[in-house]
Amino acid sequence: MINYSIILIGYMGVGKSYIGRKLSKEFMIDFFDLDSYIESYEKKSISDIFFERGEIYFRNIENKYLESILDKNIKYVISTGGGTPCYSNNIELIKNNKQLKSFYLKSSSNQLTNRLFYEKEKRPLISNINSKKDLNSFISKHLFERNVFYNQADYIIDIENKNTSEVISEIKEKLT
Numbered sequence: 001m002i003n004y005s006i007i008l009i010g011y012m013g014v015g016k017s018y019i020g021r022k023l024s025k026e027f028m029i030d031f032f033d034l035d036s037y038i039e040s041y042e043k044k045s046i047s048d049i050f051f052e053r054g055e056i057y058f059r060n061i062e063n064k065y066l067e068s069i070l071d072k073n074i075k076y077v078i079s080t081g082g083g084t085p086c087y088s089n090n091i092e093l094i095k096n097n098k099q100l101k102s103f104y105l106k107s108s109s110n111q112l113t114n115r116l117f118y119e120k121e122k123r124p125l126i127s128n129i130n131s132k133k134d135l136n137s138f139i140s141k142h143l144f145e146r147n148v149f150y151n152q153a154d155y156i157i158d159i160e161n162k163n164t165s166e167v168i169s170e171i172k173e174k175l176t
């Protein structure tokens with residue numbers, strides 16, 4: 001039994017959803033993937049929401065749905081979208097919630113580029129970047145800007161060169 005709920009933050013492609021789901025099973029608590037939660041309530045894919053309504057609309061509803069999950073009176077694991085802590089008052093909502101421990105899953109721009117190059121279609125912010133070199137430049141700059149927010153997490157877990165079970169044990173160690 002753990003005493004806290006967990007929130008995973010970090011750039012696209014670090015494995016927040018996969019690790020979050022595994023952690024929730026391990027601790028036998030509820031799992032919420034913020035992007036999937038938004039898609040199921042809005043009945044639209046994230047890409048469709050971006051293309052039909054624009055990013056500002058997406059950021060507004062992302063804030064609203066994050067708040068509604070945080071308000072639940074149960075223990076849970078939340079996997080956020082890569083931009084979640086960087087918009088609205090989301091990082092404050094996360095930091096002010098005393099029931100919650102936040103983890104930044106950290107990876108380098110080179111590793112992220114390698115992972116994301118083959119997984120960019122469903123990600124509207126990078127889907128139109130065609131070469132690996134351009135993707136790497138985009139990610140390096142973007143990650144630098146976002147690190148200000150990511151680095152406010154309670155714990156920073158370097159996931160580079162680690163397998164899933166090593167990442168999970170490291171997170172468990174911090175919580176027990």
Ligand code: S3P
Nearest residue numbers: 011012013035081082083123124
């Ligand atoms: C975004 C990341 C995506 C999704 C949306 C915007 C971002 O989530 O929320 O496409 O701003 O980094 P993943 O981190 O799960 O790809």
